[in-house]
Amino acid sequence: MGMSMSFHVVLLVSLVLAVLIQAQDQSGFISIDCGAPDVNYTESTTGINYTSDANFINTGVSRIIASELKNGYQKQAWYVRSFPEGVRNCYKINITRGSTYLIRASFLYGNYDGLNMLPQFDLLLGANRWATVTIYNASLDQFNEIIHVPSLDSVQLCLVNTGHGTPFISAVELRTLKNDTYVTRFGSLETYNRWDLGSNQAYRYNYDVYDRAWFTYGNNNDWTQLNVSISVDSLSQSDFKPPAIVMSTAVTPVNASAPLVISWEPQDQTELYYVYMHFTEVEVLEKNQTREFNINQNGKPWYQNLSPRYQKADTIYSGIGTSGEKIKYSLEMTENSNLPPIINAIEIYRLKDFQQSDTYQGDVDVITTIKSVYKVTRDWQGDPCGPVAYLWHGLNCTYAANQSPRITTLNLSSSGLLGKIDPSISKLAMLEKLDLSNNSLNGEVPDFLSQLQHLKILNLEKNNLSGSIPSTLVEKSKEGSLSLSVGQNSFLCESDQCNEKQKEKKKNNIVTPLVASVSGVVILLVVMAAILWTLKRRKSKASMVEKDQSQISPQYTEQDDSLLQFKKQIYSFSDVLKITNNFNTTLGKGGFGTVYLGHINDTPVAVKMLSPSSVHGYQQFQAEVKLLMRVHHKNLTSLVGYCNEGTSKGLIYEYMANGNLLEHLSGKHGKTKFFTWEERLRIAVDAALGLEYLQNGCKPPIIHRDVKSTNILLNELFQAKLSDFGLSKVIPTEGVTHVSTVVAGTPGYLDPEYFITNRLTEKSDVYSFGVVLLEIITSQPVIARNQENIHISEWVSSLIMKGDIKAIVDSRLEGAYDTNSVWKAVEIATACVSPNLNKRPITSVIVVELKESLAMELARTKNRGTNTRDSVTSVTMNLNTEFIPQAR
Numbered sequence: 099m100g101m102s103m104s105f106h107v108v109l110l111v112s113l114v115l116a117v118l119i120q121a122q123d124q125s126g127f128i129s130i131d132c133g134a135p136d137v138n139y140t141e142s143t144t145g146i147n148y149t150s151d152a153n154f155i156n157t158g159v160s161r162i163i164a165s166e167l168k169n170g171y172q173k174q175a176w177y178v179r180s181f182p183e184g185v186r187n188c189y190k191i192n193i194t195r196g197s198t199y200l201i202r203a204s205f206l207y208g209n210y211d212g213l214n215m216l217p218q219f220d221l222l223l224g225a226n227r228w229a230t231v232t233i234y235n236a237s238l239d240q241f242n243e244i245i246h247v248p249s250l251d252s253v254q255l256c257l258v259n260t261g262h263g264t265p266f267i268s269a270v271e272l273r274t275l276k277n278d279t280y281v282t283r284f285g286s287l288e289t290y291n292r293w294d295l296g297s298n299q300a301y302r303y304n305y306d307v308y309d310r311a312w313f314t315y316g317n318n319n320d321w322t323q324l325n326v327s328i329s330v331d332s333l334s335q336s337d338f339k340p341p342a343i344v345m346s347t348a349v350t351p352v353n354a355s356a357p358l359v360i361s362w363e364p365q366d367q368t369e370l371y372y373v374y375m376h377f378t379e380v381e382v383l384e385k386n387q388t389r390e391f392n393i394n395q396n397g398k399p400w401y402q403n404l405s406p407r408y409q410k411a412d413t414i415y416s417g418i419g420t421s422g423e424k425i426k427y428s429l430e431m432t433e434n435s436n437l438p439p440i441i442n443a444i445e446i447y448r449l450k451d452f453q454q455s456d457t458y459q460g461d462v463d464v465i466t467t468i469k470s471v472y473k474v475t476r477d478w479q480g481d482p483c484g485p486v487a488y489l490w491h492g493l494n495c496t497y498a499a500n501q502s503p504r505i506t507t508l509n510l511s512s513s514g515l516l517g518k519i520d521p522s523i524s525k526l527a528m529l530e531k532l533d534l535s536n537n538s539l540n541g542e543v544p545d546f547l548s549q550l551q552h553l554k555i556l557n558l559e560k561n562n563l564s565g566s567i568p569s570t571l572v573e574k575s576k577e578g579s580l581s582l583s584v585g586q587n588s589f590l591c592e593s594d595q596c597n598e599k600q601k602e603k604k605k606n607n608i609v610t611p612l613v614a615s616v617s618g619v620v621i622l623l624v625v626m627a628a629i630l631w632t633l634k635r636r637k638s639k640a641s642m643v644e645k646d647q648s649q650i651s652p653q654y655t656e657q658d659d660s661l662l663q664f665k666k667q668i669y670s671f672s673d674v675l676k677i678t679n680n681f682n683t684t685l686g687k688g689g690f691g692t693v694y695l696g697h698i699n700d701t702p703v704a705v706k707m708l709s710p711s712s713v714h715g716y717q718q719f720q721a722e723v724k725l726l727m728r729v730h731h732k733n734l735t736s737l738v739g740y741c742n743e744g745t746s747k748g749l750i751y752e753y754m755a756n757g758n759l760l761e762h763l764s765g766k767h768g769k770t771k772f773f774t775w776e777e778r779l780r781i782a783v784d785a786a787l788g789l790e791y792l793q794n795g796c797k798p799p800i801i802h803r804d805v806k807s808t809n810i811l812l813n814e815l816f817q818a819k820l821s822d823f824g825l826s827k828v829i830p831t832e833g834v835t836h837v838s839t840v841v842a843g844t845p846g847y848l849d850p851e852y853f854i855t856n857r858l859t860e861k862s863d864v865y866s867f868g869v870v871l872l873e874i875i876t877s878q879p880v881i882a883r884n885q886e887n888i889h890i891s892e893w894v895s896s897l898i899m900k901g902d903i904k905a906i907v908d909s910r911l912e913g914a915y916d917t918n919s920v921w922k923a924v925e926i927a928t929a930c931v932s933p934n935l936n937k938r939p940i941t942s943v944i945v946v947e948l949k950e951s952l953a954m955e956l957a958r959t960k961n962r963g964t965n966t967r968d969s970v971t972s973v974t975m976n977l978n979t980e981f982i983p984q985a986r
């Protein structure tokens with residue numbers, strides 16, 4: 099019945115649209131006419147104010163399309179910017195990070211180069227490949243569009259020459275959308291289609307306040323077109339604000355008793371589609387008339403008993419995407435209805451889960467400074483580290499999952515650099531290798547280079563550097579932690595010798611160049627200093643501890659007992675080295691750093707060394723530690739002490755012998771334990787108690803921000819304790835420019851509401867806890883590792899609808915559980931993961947409910963032998979709205 103559509107050509111449609119009615123607010127619009135010679139102009143049909151791209155890009159050339167085509171197109175399509183040079187050319191556009199943007203890139207080839215060769219090239223959004231743009235027809239415009247929440251203060255839109263013709267672009271348009279519309283759990287929404295059903299004309303701004311473009315569907319013999327006049331004001335209540343003119347037309351099945359079907363076949367079955375259907379009643383219904391219908395998605399109920407309201411817009415959508423060989427929505431009238439279903443408009447989006455985080459903002463800022471200070475002429479555009487295939491020449495970066503890449507190598511050798519060594523380099527905190535050799539750098543070797551904690555290779559050979567080499571660098575090189583090369587700099591000297599040299603210089607007026615590279619010096623000095631060194635080191639170790647304590651003590655008075663104790667728990671970095679046996683055994687790695695096994699007087703401890711990037715100020719670290727020292731609860735891992743020496747910041751925790759919860763649930767590693775239902779509930783109660791204490795027992799309350807099964811640790815008795823609490827508070831997440839939001843949670847556990855408010859609350863922890871609870875119940879991965887990437891809550895909800903508890907609970911339990919107890923746990927978990935903050939229970943309620951669930955199970959194990967498995971129906975299920983599409 100339904101028309102099946104297969105889109106090989108996505109959005110091959112013209113943006114030549116209807117005429118202007120009246121001016122409307124364009125705040126939140128960025129409209130760039132690429133290649134345009136005019137600075138600013140107002141496009142006459144839409145009234146959109148375009149600006150030229152001069153402020154957004156420095157490369158490429160302006161070209162004009164074939165003149166015979168100009169008539170058919172709006173002005174922004176007349177000029178293009180073409181990129182005959184360089185592989186990657188990028189637009190950099192300032193935006194408000196965390197806001198939701200509709201981003202559209204338009205392309206009209208128009209044979210601007212006279213070659214009549216249709217190009218194909220790649221389009222990047224920040225560090226990710228967004229799409230391959232294939233130009234299908236020289237005289238048609240086409241566009242790529244995405245709804246995206248940028249994580250940085252600017253968006254970089256890059257065109258990449260992939261060897262199939264010269265990239266070009268006609269226009270870039272950004273529109274700010276309302277934050278709480280088009281929300282997904284993760285990823286961005288690429289426009290697949292947006293149809294104004296029943297209409298014969300396309301519309302965009304200023305019919306649509308957000309400048310979404312609505313297109314006609316084309317002929318479908320199964321449908322009848324309907325229309326009505328709708329006032330603009332009557333729809334303004336809707337969050338999605340579908341344009342009145344779009345809502346004034348609708349379609350209905352020709353055969354009144356047949357369903358209205360919309361379906362399509364994705365090219366790729368793993369793609370997740372998000373659908374937004376817009377409805378309004380187009381007829382004035384008589385008293386005896388009812389229009390009511392159900393919407394089925396791939397044969398399953400999706401939304402029930404919808405009666406569109408007259409002159410009001412209702413949008414039906416689901417916060418969860420769908421995938422499959424064929425996606426089919428079927429609108430079927432209910433038994434109460436005597437009118438066929440209608441639909442006014444539909445939007446279909448495809449999820450784009452950009453995997454590569456943008457490079458750490460701090461590093462981006464530094465490398466941008468370096469690029470401009472030294473006028474680097476290399477093809478340095480777009481995100482420095484991503485995509486990996488387009489890594490900036492001369493850089494190397496770290497690529498850890500879910501973390502912003504950091505720059506580890508900067509190689510600017512033989513780049514004609516002039517002037518001094520720029521201080522900004524010292525802010526590349528993760529730099530391991532710096533090569534500035536064979537340039538014309540002058541001035542001194544700055545001391546700030548010694549601030550680079552991770553620097554292993556420093557090559558300054560063949561420059562015009564002068565003065566003395568900072569002693570800290572020389573020491574590091576003697577120690578063997580730094581390979582330092584400074585040869586062939588005419589005026590450099592090693593620090594101790596400088597005075598001598600300068601005297602000599604005065605006396606003889608001759609400069610003695612230090613010819614040897616310091617690797618040579620090293621060999622020499624290592625021998626000389628070997629004995630002295632050992633002695634010196636012992637001394638400095640002692641003095642460091644002293645210094646550290648004296649730094650802290652002024653803040654606290656001696657009377658404060660807890661703080662006296664606090665002082666005792668300070669460990670110097672050399673203590674930490676001893677405790678961990680030089681970081682010999684790694685227990686794990688997290689977003690904040692690496693955890694090592696250690697021993698204090700034979701008692702095992704876990705030492706978490708924070709990566710320098712995750713700790714900012716000394717003061718704040720100290721304040722957090724002070725707080726953590728005061729938090730004591732049997733379900734929280736306790737802090738034994740800490741280390742705070744320069745950027746070496748570490749936390750020492752009690753050691754949890756049985757690792758983390760996930761290891762056991764997944765049963766992946768060798769010595770894991772299989773938990774009974776009772777044991778699972780005990781662990782859940784323990785973890786809930788820990789969370790409850792953080793929220794209610796601590797003043798101010800602590801938001802964990804990273805509750806997940808790997809942060810629930812088990813001691814030798816398999817008692818569960820929450821770990822990593824409070825530490826996450828050390829990490830700034832809001833309003834701080836140098837920390838990417840990615841750090842603030844783990845995909846799959848991260849509250850989707852976070853995307854809306856950009857603010858983590860206690861209820862965000864409740865969401866994450868709900869996900870953990872689902873893991874405990876099901877032993878399933880949080881995001882299915884099959885092609886569909888289904889989230890655990892989505893998977894569970896589909897089974898709840900079928901009432902199939904057996905399929906939900908870990909099958910390895912083989913029915914050894916009280917069914918009511920399991921239902922109760924499922925109910926708690928689904929409430930916790932509700933998209934609506936207010937529907938999520940508070941932690942104290944979670945504790946009570948979980949204890950009840952445990953009591954039910956205990957009753958079963960007590961009466962073992964009597965059959966209690968058949969009582970499925972006695973618990974009423976509160977189906978969570980999460981799993982039911984929402985109407986607005």
Ligand SMILES: *[C@@H]1O[C@H](CO)[C@@H](O)[C@H](O)[C@H]1NC(C)=O
Nearest residue numbers: 121122123124138139140147
């Ligand atoms: C567009 O620009 C014109 C002049 O350049 C200005 O008068 C008008 O107010 C602008 N319109 C909007 C909606 O910003």
Ligand SMILES: *[C@@H]1O[C@H](CO)[C@@H](O)[C@H](O)[C@H]1NC(C)=O
Nearest residue numbers: 136137138139147148149150
């Ligand atoms: C062009 O428009 C921008 C943004 O509306 C404005 O800041 C700028 O002053 C305008 N330039 C000219 C020359 O009108």
Ligand SMILES: *[C@@H]1O[C@H](CO)[C@@H](O)[C@H](O)[C@H]1NC(C)=O
Nearest residue numbers: 153154190191192193251252
């Ligand atoms: C973008 O923001 C940066 C930093 O705030 C500023 O230096 C730059 O001039 C802005 N660019 C444009 C085109 O407004």
Ligand SMILES: *[C@@H]1O[C@H](CO)[C@@H](O)[C@H](O)[C@H]1NC(C)=O
Nearest residue numbers: 195196197198276277855856
């Ligand atoms: C949307 O999010 C941005 C960034 O967090 C915020 O500045 C803005 O106020 C939000 N807008 C609304 C309408 O909530």
Ligand SMILES: *[C@@H]1O[C@H](CO)[C@@H](O)[C@H](O)[C@H]1NC(C)=O
Nearest residue numbers: 112170234235236237238239
């Ligand atoms: C390109 O589009 C135009 C306008 O729709 C059409 O007339 C022409 O046949 C198309 N060219 C090709 C090669 O498909």
Ligand SMILES: *[C@@H]1O[C@H](CO)[C@@H](O)[C@H](O)[C@H]1NC(C)=O
Nearest residue numbers: 296297298323324325326347
């Ligand atoms: C709406 O319906 C009326 C009457 O059937 C018709 O005259 C008019 O052209 C229609 N308008 C649209 C936009 O289809």
Ligand SMILES: *[C@@H]1O[C@H](CO)[C@@H](O)[C@H](O)[C@H]1NC(C)=O
Nearest residue numbers: 099351352353354355356357
């Ligand atoms: C109308 O649809 C109903 C239900 O699908 C079907 O039974 C009937 O044959 C259809 N009538 C016509 C004329 O196609």
Ligand SMILES: *[C@@H]1O[C@H](CO)[C@@H](O)[C@H](O)[C@H]1NC(C)=O
Nearest residue numbers: 384385386387388435436437
């Ligand atoms: C509804 O009532 C009208 C008279 O008010 C009548 O003409 C019509 O047939 C009725 N329709 C139905 C479906 O009962």
Ligand SMILES: *[C@@H]1O[C@H](CO)[C@@H](O)[C@H](O)[C@H]1NC(C)=O
Nearest residue numbers: 489492493494495496506507
């Ligand atoms: C970048 O670093 C990685 C890991 O350290 C290494 O494998 C790779 O070879 C490096 N790439 C370049 C271009 O140096």
